Amino acid sequence: MTKDLNFFNTLTNKKEKFVPLNNNKVGMYVCGPTVYDFPHIGNARPLVVFDVLFRFLQTLYGKDKVTYVRNITDIDDKIIESSKKNKKSIKELTENITKSFHEDCRYLNCLNPTFEPKATEHIKGMINMVTNLIKNNHAYINEKHVYFSVSSFKKYGKLSNKNSDQLVAGSRVEVSKYKKDPLDFVLWKPSDINDPGWDSPWGRGRPGWHLECSVMSEKFLGKQFDIHGGGLDLVFPHHENEIAQSCCANKTENFANYWLHNGFVTFDKEKMSKSVGNIVTINKLRKNVNGQVVRLALLSSHYKQPLDWNEKLIKESQNTLDKWYSQFEKINPEKLNEDILQPLQEDLNTPEYITKLHSLFEETTKGSKTSKIKFLSACRQIGLLEEDKQTWENFKKSKIKVDENFINKKIKDRNDARKKGNYKLADAIRKELEDNGVIIEDKQKQTQWKYK
Numbered sequence: 001m002t003k004d005l006n007f008f009n010t011l012t013n014k015k016e017k018f019v020p021l022n023n024n025k026v027g028m029y030v031c032g033p034t035v036y037d038f039p040h041i042g043n044a045r046p047l048v049v050f051d052v053l054f055r056f057l058q059t060l061y062g063k064d065k066v067t068y069v070r071n072i073t074d075i076d077d078k079i080i081e082s083s084k085k086n087k088k089s090i091k092e093l094t095e096n097i098t099k100s101f102h103e104d105c106r107y108l109n110c111l112n113p114t115f116e117p118k119a120t121e122h123i124k125g126m127i128n129m130v131t132n133l134i135k136n137n138h139a140y141i142n143e144k145h146v147y148f149s150v151s152s153f154k155k156y157g158k159l160s161n162k163n164s165d166q167l168v169a170g171s172r173v174e175v176s177k178y179k180k181d182p183l184d185f186v187l188w189k190p191s192d193i194n195d196p197g198w199d200s201p202w203g204r205g206r207p208g209w210h211l212e213c214s215v216m217s218e219k220f221l222g223k224q225f226d227i228h229g230g231g232l233d234l235v236f237p238h239h240e241n242e243i244a245q246s247c248c249a250n251k252t253e254n255f256a257n258y259w260l261h262n263g264f265v266t267f268d269k270e271k272m273s274k275s276v277g278n279i280v281t282i283n284k285l286r287k288n289v290n291g292q293v294v295r296l297a298l299l300s301s302h303y304k305q306p307l308d309w310n311e312k313l314i315k316e317s318q319n320t321l322d323k324w325y326s327q328f329e330k331i332n333p334e335k336l337n338e339d340i341l342q343p344l345q346e347d348l349n350t351p352e353y354i355t356k357l358h359s360l361f362e363e364t365t366k367g368s369k370t371s372k373i374k375f376l377s378a379c380r381q382i383g384l385l386e387e388d389k390q391t392w393e394n395f396k397k398s399k400i401k402v403d404e405n406f407i408n409k410k411i412k413d414r415n416d417a418r419k420k421g422n423y424k425l426a427d428a429i430r431k432e433l434e435d436n437g438v439i440i441e442d443k444q445k446q447t448q449w450k451y452k
């Protein structure tokens with residue numbers, strides 16, 4: 001099949017044909033979690049989106065031809081704050097959250113990235129990059145802090161498509177008396193005696209957040225590579241700063257060639273925030289919703305668009321998968337033709353791909369074995385229906401709070417109530433069963449029931 005693939009590139013602000021630096025290989029870097037608190041549904045979106053991209057690139061280029069790097073930020077001010085607040089050591093906190101994050105990834109059926117470097121394992125590389133930037137007048141030292149001098153990099157702002165004044169006005173820039181310019185950002189800062197720190201030419205301290213991605217992407221993918229991904233909130237300042245550091249330290253024109261950013265996730269049309277208390281963490285979802293339902297729900301909107309997380313979306317995704325599982329079989333996936341994959345080739349258009357899955361499902365109901373294999377292979381392309389049917393059913397059953405005796409008794413009570421014309425009570429019983437995960441249907445004078 002042809003390797004035609006088009007992406008909307010944030011860097012050029014247009015859709016472009018994807019041409020990797022090396023014809024047969026692809027390198028992709030995606031910013032991973034800062035392990036200070038349990039990841040939420042907004043964090044799940046890039047995990048799933050870039051997992052679908054990783055799988056698709058593997059289909060196009062070959063399994064061993066795609067290198068996917070996703071870092072873990074295990075040193076950061078937020079981690080230090082959270083460790084103090086929760087009275088846990090940094091080690092305990094970061095190990096605990098990292099473990100939970102990995103469970104989230106398995107729950108969402110995300111493949112492991114090729115490399116998953118931790119920031120604290122690459123401090124030496126970061127010190128080398130800062131030394132290099134100072135030597136070449138891209139950074140300056142002030143009171144044990146080292147700052148990147150934004151005015152030394154002419155292309156600053158290209159990714160966000162804004163000039164310096166607009167960037168400062170949109171201000172998420174940190175205010176500090178040690179900076180020469182408000183846009184300058186910290187590369188290295190001193191650590192208090194009780195906080196984690198490493199010896200450096202500028203005293204004991206720790207790196208600024210942006211630095212690690214520049215250092216680790218170079219280590220695993222080289223000075224220039226193909227795809228850089230992350231959430232829309234990372235465009236400025238994080239990704240803008242990664243570009244500045246890397247291009248200046250490596251003396252290159254470009255850093256990553258294609259920048260892909262996924263849109264925000266809202267909860268019931270509201271912005272998720274700690275102060276509102278409407279943050280849906282993935283580890284909480286794990287208890288009630290099958291990971292595939294979450295995965296399908298997250299892929300139901302195009303990755304660049306905003307996505308609203310709500311009960312209706314979860315229900316619809318659950319129903320779709322329930323229906324699809326009726327055709328489940330263990331198969332060896334077959335190669336999919338271009339017609340099926342076409343939506344993914346057009347900037348990873350998952351909603352259109354899901355529409356294709358629905359029509360492939362319709363074909364399976366005509367009973368041919370080949371249409372079934374085609375449908376199941378197409379589901380597996382985006383990481384769905386890889387879990388067998390029994391596990392899917394068992395998870396559903398485990399969420400049910402009532403047993404069959406209870407259900408039969410309630411159905412009898414309801415029928416008695418109806419006979420007596422007490423429809424109010426009959427409706428109340430129906431509602432009670434539904435609240436317990438049981439749906440009833442009256443068919444030819446008989447009441448049938450099923451778990452939802």
Ligand SMILES: [Zn+2]
Binds near residue numbers: 031
């Ligand atoms: Zn990053």
